[in-house]
Amino acid sequence: MGTTLRFLLLLMWLSGLQLCSCDTDPQDAAALRSLMNQWQAAPPSWGQSDDPCGMPWNGVICSKSRVTILRLSTMGIKGTLSGDIGQLTKLQSLDLSYNSDLGGPLTPNIGNLKELTTLILVGCNFSGTIPSELGNLAELSFLDLNSNQFTGNIPASLGNLSNLYWLDLANNKLTGMLPISKGTTPGLDLLINTKHFHFNKNQLSGQIPEQLFSSQMTLIHILFDANQFTGPIPESLGLVKSLEVLRLDRNFLSGSVPSNINNLTNINELSLANNKLDGSMPDLTGMNNLNYVDLSNNTFEPSEVPAWFSTIQSLTALVVESGGLSGQIPEKLFSHPQLQQVILKNNELNGTLDMGSSISSQLQIVDFQNNSIASFILTSKYNNTVM
Ligand SMILES: *[C@@H]1O[C@H](CO)[C@@H](O)[C@H](O)[C@H]1NC(C)=O
Ligand SMILES: *[C@@H]1O[C@H](CO)[C@@H](O)[C@H](O)[C@H]1NC(C)=O
Ligand SMILES: *[C@@H]1O[C@H](CO)[C@@H](O)[C@H](O)[C@H]1NC(C)=O
Ligand SMILES: *[C@@H]1O[C@H](CO)[C@@H](O)[C@H](O)[C@H]1NC(C)=O
Ligand SMILES: *[C@@H]1O[C@H](CO)[C@@H](O)[C@H](O)[C@H]1NC(C)=O
Numbered sequence: 104m105g106t107t108l109r110f111l112l113l114l115m116w117l118s119g120l121q122l123c124s125c126d127t128d129p130q131d132a133a134a135l136r137s138l139m140n141q142w143q144a145a146p147p148s149w150g151q152s153d154d155p156c157g158m159p160w161n162g163v164i165c166s167k168s169r170v171t172i173l174r175l176s177t178m179g180i181k182g183t184l185s186g187d188i189g190q191l192t193k194l195q196s197l198d199l200s201y202n203s204d205l206g207g208p209l210t211p212n213i214g215n216l217k218e219l220t221t222l223i224l225v226g227c228n229f230s231g232t233i234p235s236e237l238g239n240l241a242e243l244s245f246l247d248l249n250s251n252q253f254t255g256n257i258p259a260s261l262g263n264l265s266n267l268y269w270l271d272l273a274n275n276k277l278t279g280m281l282p283i284s285k286g287t288t289p290g291l292d293l294l295i296n297t298k299h300f301h302f303n304k305n306q307l308s309g310q311i312p313e314q315l316f317s318s319q320m321t322l323i324h325i326l327f328d329a330n331q332f333t334g335p336i337p338e339s340l341g342l343v344k345s346l347e348v349l350r351l352d353r354n355f356l357s358g359s360v361p362s363n364i365n366n367l368t369n370i371n372e373l374s375l376a377n378n379k380l381d382g383s384m385p386d387l388t389g390m391n392n393l394n395y396v397d398l399s400n401n402t403f404e405p406s407e408v409p410a411w412f413s414t415i416q417s418l419t420a421l422v423v424e425s426g427g428l429s430g431q432i433p434e435k436l437f438s439h440p441q442l443q444q445v446i447l448k449n450n451e452l453n454g455t456l457d458m459g460s461s462i463s464s465q466l467q468i469v470d471f472q473n474n475s476i477a478s479f480i481l482t483s484k485y486n487n488t489v490m
């Protein structure tokens with residue numbers, strides 16, 4: 104008897120709980136409805152109830168009647184993002200990624216979302232400038248604007264985002280110089296907690312500022328490839344000890360590679376290819392975690408094969424096309440256990456090419472086209488291509 108009663112009480116309590124926690128805050132409900140009205144195609148269940156939190160609309164997640172998460176990736180949303188988004192003041196996470204028909208300018212009202220920690224707009228069609236109001240989002244830790252049509256400069260205000268972990272602006276049409284702090288104006292050099300600078304595939308230009316990097320920084324990935332940067336690689340880069348991936352390829356960088364780059368012992372991917380770097384071929388003997396290295400198509404001084412070809416056992420791909428390298432390739436290179444590719448075409452390598460007696464079982468491509476190699480010795484079994 105008591106059991107039935109208790110069960111009934113529990114049911115009543117549960118349904119009561121549901122009622123009170125599911126009623127959407129009227130301002131949030133109105134804001135969602137306004138967003139929807141700007142869309143020619145909205146997510147599936149939007150508009151089918153008057154209670155986006157309680158009779159939930161797709162991707163709307165609430166806490167205490169307030170909308171806290173909008174998870175609307177790949178929903179086929181079509182249209183623009185109205186300024187009403189700024190009314191969802193308890194929003195912590197906004198993910199509109201991969202709605203390729205969602206675009207137009209990004210409303211500055213995003214800057215009102217003071218509790219936002221995550222903003223993901225990758226693969227949409229947003230255009231115009233990145234609103235400087237994003238710099239007001241003090242809690243933001245993840246900012247991904249990859250693969251849109253953003254133009255103009257990177258706003259200096261982003262330097263105020265002291266909690267930022269991930270900054271991905273890649274594959275847009277951004278121009279101008281990288282902003283650095285000056286007096287009370289913030290800049291990217293202040294982002295000492297950020298791990299990812301992904302700025303590749305834009306039209307950014309000017310020098311990479313010496314002031315951008317410091318020993319306080321904790322960056323893991325610097326992707327600056329496929330831009331229009333000029334001038335030297337800043338020496339301060341050698342202070343960012345945490346760095347694992349450094350891609351500066353396909354720019355117009357010149358001058359010699361700073362020797363302290365060799366202090367970056369955690370680097371596993373390094374590409375400096377397709378620039379105008381000169382001076383001597385960099386010494387990388389300190390990078391004993393290096394997997395992938397590409398130094399092709401620069402204007403390094405002619406040099407003998409560097410020592411690090413033999414010493415870095417972690418190498419998986421060694422690519423130095425048109426590197427001005429001469430002399431004989433050490434057998435030891437081919438024995439690095441993870442080695443998959445050796446591309447050294449268009450150099451002045453000479454003497455005998457002997458791949459030695461313990462060739463990496465992973466090796467697939469060996470390209471020595473257009474060198475001055477006199478003879479080739481292959482003592483052990485190797486089935487794959489040698490050019
Ligand atoms: C993206 O926006 C541009 C205008 O900025 C427009 O011309 C283009 O059609 C849009 N692309 C898609 C896939 O919606
Ligand atoms: C950056 O933050 C500082 C200190 O909170 C503030 O005074 C300044 O106005 C902010 N600058 C921008 C451009 O947002
Ligand atoms: C970094 O490299 C420079 C130049 O190669 C060298 O003088 C310096 O001692 C190195 N610093 C550290 C901390 O390893
Ligand atoms: C070097 O430059 C040539 C000619 O521009 C290009 O075809 C080749 O792909 C470049 N090599 C690398 C590794 O980027
Ligand atoms: C062969 O390599 C040299 C550089 O060592 C380069 O100048 C020349 O253009 C290359 N020839 C061909 C046919 O690629």
Ligand SMILES: *[C@@H]1O[C@H](CO)[C@@H](O)[C@H](O)[C@H]1NC(C)=O
Pocket residue numbers: 429430431453454455
């Ligand atoms: C290879 O080239 C270097 C520098 O050009 C030269 O000193 C050396 O004698 C050459 N070695 C052979 C075996 O041809």
Ligand SMILES: *[C@@H]1O[C@H](CO)[C@@H](O)[C@H](O)[C@H]1NC(C)=O
Pocket residue numbers: 464484485486487
């Ligand atoms: C060469 O090919 C044979 C048969 O296709 C294969 O059994 C052997 O493992 C290969 N050797 C190497 C070094 O890849």
